[in-house]
Amino acid sequence: MIDTHTHIFPDKIAPKVVERFRTAIGDAIPLAGDFTLQDLKAYMKRCGIEAVVTFCVAERPEVVGAANNFLIEINDNQTLFSFGTILPNMEDPVGEVRRIKGKGIKGIKFHSLFQPIRARDENLFPIYGAMAQEGMIAYFHVGKDPVNPSHPPGTGPQDIAHLKERFPSLKIVAAHFGGLFMLDEARKWIIGRDIYIDTCWGPNIQSLESEEVIDLIRQHGAEKVLLATDYPSTTDPAPQIKWFKDLPLQEEEKQLILRENARRLLGL
Numbered sequence: 316m317i318d319t320h321t322h323i324f325p326d327k328i329a330p331k332v333v334e335r336f337r338t339a340i341g342d343a344i345p346l347a348g349d350f351t352l353q354d355l356k357a358y359m360k361r362c363g364i365e366a367v368v369t370f371c372v373a374e375r376p377e378v379v380g381a382a383n384n385f386l387i388e389i390n391d392n393q394t395l396f397s398f399g400t401i402l403p404n405m406e407d408p409v410g411e412v413r414r415i416k417g418k419g420i421k422g423i424k425f426h427s428l429f430q431p432i433r434a435r436d437e438n439l440f441p442i443y444g445a446m447a448q449e450g451m452i453a454y455f456h457v458g459k460d461p462v463n464p465s466h467p468p469g470t471g472p473q474d475i476a477h478l479k480e481r482f483p484s485l486k487i488v489a490a491h492f493g494g495l496f497m498l499d500e501a502r503k504w505i506i507g508r509d510i511y512i513d514t515c516w517g518p519n520i521q522s523l524e525s526e527e528v529i530d531l532i533r534q535h536g537a538e539k540v541l542l543a544t545d546y547p548s549t550t551d552p553a554p555q556i557k558w559f560k561d562l563p564l565q566e567e568e569k570q571l572i573l574r575e576n577a578r579r580l581l582g583l
């Protein structure tokens with residue numbers, strides 16, 4: 316199995332992030348781990364995950380370079396695929412895109428909850444253009460903020476649909492079935508289009524109805540769905556993976572979602 320949506324921080328920073336989750340974020344996003352590389356590897360071993368895509372999102376322009384250097388260092392493009400981070404108001408963001416691509420990074424995570432960006436922001440367009448040229452994957456948090464679910468989303472399903480129209484060759488992944496806590500909009504704007512979606516949900520996938528998950532997968536096309544947990548920003552992933560594997564989908568559909576789609580997307 317390949318889990319295409321996990322989070323990591325350097326060992327020095329991880330405890331501060333855990334502390335912030337516990338105090339500022341509270342119960343809205345549970346934590347199943349501590350954001351360290353060691354913990355991520357233990358999760359993979361425990362749950363039978365052969366490879367992960369992992370993110371370390373920079374919240375301020377002056378830390379983008381350091382975050383990407385950490386991601387480059389841990390990336391092996393075999394069991395651990397680090398996706399980079401970017402901010403449009405840093406110095407030479409397009410140069411940074413090309414630098415990390417040159418170091419083997421295959422994609423970039425755009426996180427409108429933790430970064431002051433929205434997918435529709437035009438100052439991101441040169442970044443998308445460079446990524447499309449380089450064949451990189453743009454991975455978006457799409458949907459609401461679990462801490463403030465009544466707020467409008469920074470990046471919603473409609474933004475992603477418009478982006479795909481503007482940059483048709485850009486490979487896009489829309490996390491959370493195309494829209495966290497916004498499945499009606501996801502169905503309208505994402506489902507059925509040439510965009511990958513992932514399966515992580517808050518606080519876990521069991522909080523969705525299995526009928527709804529199966530319907531979303533079949534409407535969208537199982538060949539564009541990626542197994543993902545959001546580890547460690549979730550409850551225990553083991554029962555979530557079991558829940559997913561127990562869905563009454565065809566074996567072929569499960570193989571695509573659990574492994575083969577991610578392999579194709581990552582160029583394996």
Ligand SMILES: [Zn+2]
Pocket residue numbers: 320321322545548
């Ligand atoms: Zn996430």
